[in-house]
Amino acid sequence: MPVQFMRFIDFWLGAPCCLLLTLWLRVARLFRRPRPRPERLRRVIFIQLAESGAFVAAQAAMRRLEERHPGAEPWVLTFGLGGQVLDALRFPRDRRIVIRTDGLWTFCRDTLAAIARMRALAPDATVNLETFARFSTLLAALSGAPIRAGFFRFHDEGRYTGGLLTHRLVYSPHLHAAQTYAALVESLAEEPGPEPAAKVAVPLEDLELPRVPSDPALRARVEEMLRSLCPGWEPSWRLVLLNVNASDMAPNRRWPEANYLELAARLAEPPDVLVGFIGAPGERAAVERLLRELPHPRVHNLAGRTGLPDLMELFHAADLLVTNDSGPAHLAGAAEIDVIVLFGPETPKIFRPLGPRVRAVSLELACSPCISAYNQKRSPCRDNRCMKGISVESVLGMAQVALGRRP
Template identity: 40%
Template sequence: MPGPEAMRRMDRWLGVPVCALLSGMRRAARTWRRTRAQEQAVRRVLFVQLAESGSMVLADPAMRELTARSGAQAYCLTFAHNRDSLAIAGTVAPERVFVMRTGSLRVLVTDAWRFLRDVRRERIDALIDLELFSRLTAALCVLTGVRRRAGFHRFGGVGLYRGDLYTHPLAFNPQLHMAQNYLMLVEALFAEDVPPAPRVPAAMLVPSVCRRELGADELAVVRERMGRLRGGPIGDERLVLVNANASAMLPQRRWPQAHFVALVRATLARYADVRVLLIGAEDDRATTAAIADEVGDERCADIAGHFALGELPALFALGAALVSNDSGPAHFAAVTALPVIALFGPETPVLFRPLGNATVISAGLACSPCVNAGNQRRTRCTDNQCMRRIAVAEVFGALCRVLDARPLRLAPRDALAEVGA
C-alpha cells in the first residue's frame, strides 16, 4: 500500500503536469463550444472525499444540505478503507458509494479506471470535490465527463496549483470551519455567477451532524460483547472511552503515551464508578495494550479491535465521555450525544473542530498549526511540542467537569494531587 508521503509525491510530480494538460485542453474546447452545464438538471451529485475518515462526518451537513435543497441523490467516491467511516453518518446509501482500493499502484489505477466507467453508467449530473487541493482528484473529476463540477481553487490565496478544472471554482477560506467550506461548495454548485462568491447563510455558521437513531438490537449487541470482554454485564458504572491513536498520515497528532497513562490513573483514582476503555482498530493494539499494562488496573480495559467501525455509534451511546487525539473517533462521536475532549496540535480546531458535543484543548504554541491546505498537510516536525505541552491536569480538569455534571461516587484519594500542574 502506498504510504502517505508516496501519495503526496505522486500527486505532485504526476498531478501538476496532468492538471496543466487537462486545463489546456479544457480552455481549447471552450473556444470551440459553449458549455451548457448551468442548464443541466441536478438529480445525482457525486461527492469526492478520498483520504480522511473524520472528514466524512464533517461533510455530512453539506450532503444533507444538497439533498434538502435540490432533492438530488448523493453519491460518494472514497478509498475502500474509509467506506465504513462514511456509513457512520449514514447519509449516502451504500449502493451509491464508489470505492478505490490502495493496496498497490496497479490496484489503485485499475479501480480508478473502473470508477470512470461506472460513474458514467450512473449518469451523474454534477460533482463536488471535497479534497483540499489534491491534484489527481481534480483530474479524475474532469475525466468523469460530468459537466458541472465544484471544487476548491486557490485563485491568489491559499492552496496548491491544480489547474483550471472546475466549472464552479470556489476560494478556500481558512477562517471558516471545514464543514462550512464544504457547505460553500454546495452553494457554489448552484450559483449563477462563475466563479461563485456565495454568502455564508446564518444557518451554516454552526453546522451540525444528524444524530443517529440507534435501535435496541444495536445497543444489545455492544452490551453483550462488552460483558464478555470484562467478565460480567455492564452495571451502573460509567464508561470513559480513550482514543490514544492517530492515523499514519499525521502521527504528530498523538498525545504522549505517558500522558494518557497518567490521565487514566487519575480518573480511576478519583471516580470509583468509572471504567476506562481504550478504543482503536486492530492495528492500534500495540499502543492500547501498552497503556493498559502500564496503568495496571482491572478497571482499565483494552478493547481495541473488538468493535467494528459501524458499531462505534452504539458504543459511544453507552459512554459517559471520550478523550481523543484529533482523529476519526472524535468526529464519529458527533452522531451521538457523547461529550468529547479533543486534543489538537499540528492541526487547528478553527478548521477541524468536531461537530458534536466537544471541548477542544490545545497548547497554543506559535508554531501550531504547522499543517495546512498549502503544504498538503505535511510537516517536518519530529518533536511535537504542541501535543507534549498539553498538560495532563488540563485534560483531567476538562474530563472531571464532564463527569461531575451527574451524580457520582468519589474514591477517597485526591486524584488531582497525583496529576500535578
C-alpha cells in the same frame, strides 16, 4: 498504500496530469460541444478521499444540497476507510464509489473502475471536498460532470490543479470545515465565471448538525463485548474511552502515550469506572503493548474489537471520549457522549468536531497551527510541544467535570 507515497505521486504526477487534461479538454471543446448545464440537479458526487472523518462535517453540506436542490441525490467517492465511516453514519451503500488503497495494483484498478462508474452515472455535478488535491480534481474532471465545484488557487494561495473546475472557490482558513463544504454546495446554483464563486454567508449555526441515533441491536452487541472483557461490568458504570492514535497523515497530532496511561489510571480509581482504549484493528497490537505498562482490571484494549458502526454505538453507551484530533473525534460528535479533543498542529477553529457536548483543548502556541490545506498537512516539526504541553491534570479536571454531570 503509505500516505507519504500517495503525497509523492500527487505532487510529482498530479501537476503534469492536471495540465495535460486541461489542454485535452480545451482541444476537445473545439470539435464537440460540452455537455450542457442541467436545468436541475439530479445526481451530485461528493469527493472526499483521505480525510474520512470529514464526512461528518460534510453531512451538513449534503443536507443543504437536498434543501437547495429538491430531488438531488448525493453520491460519494472515497477511499476504503471512508466507506467504513459512511457505514457508521448510515449513508446508503448503493450511493458510494469506493477506491481501495491496499496495494498499487488494486488502487489503479479501482480508480479506473471508479471513473467508468461515474461516467455511467452521468452526474450533473461534482463537489470536491479535498482542498488543492490534484488526484480528486482529476477524478472530478474525468467524471464527465458539466458542473465541477472545488477550491482554486487564484493568486498562488494553493497548489496548481489546472483549469479543470467550472465553479472555483477561494479556500478560507477562517471558516469551519462544515461551512467550507456548505459553500461548495451553494456555488452549484451559480453560473461559472472568472470571479470566485459562493460570495454568500454560511453561518455555522444555520447548518444542521449530523446525529446518528442509538441502535438497540448494536447496543446489545456492545454490552456483550464489554461484559466479556470485564465480567463485573454493569450499564450503570461510567464508561470512558481513550483514543491514543491519530492517522499517519499527521502523526504529530498525538498526545504523549505516557499521558494517556496516567489519565487512564487516574480515571479508573473509582470502582464504577471502566476505561477502554479504542483503535482500528491495525492499531490493536500497539495498544496492547502500551497497556502492558498499566495492568488494571478495569482498563482494557478495545482496539479492533468493533467495526465503525459498533464503535458509533459504543460512543452512545459511553460517557466520555478523550481523543487526539482524528476521525473518532468527529464520529463521536454525532453521538450522545461528552468529547474532549486535544488539538496542537491543527486548529479547532476549522476542525473542531460538531456537537453540543464537544470541548476542544488547544494551547494556541505561536507556531500553531503548522499543518493546513496549503502544505498538504506536512509539518517540519518533530517536537510537538503544542501537544506535550497539555497537562494530564487539566484534561483530568475536564473529564471529571463531564463525568460529574452524569445522572
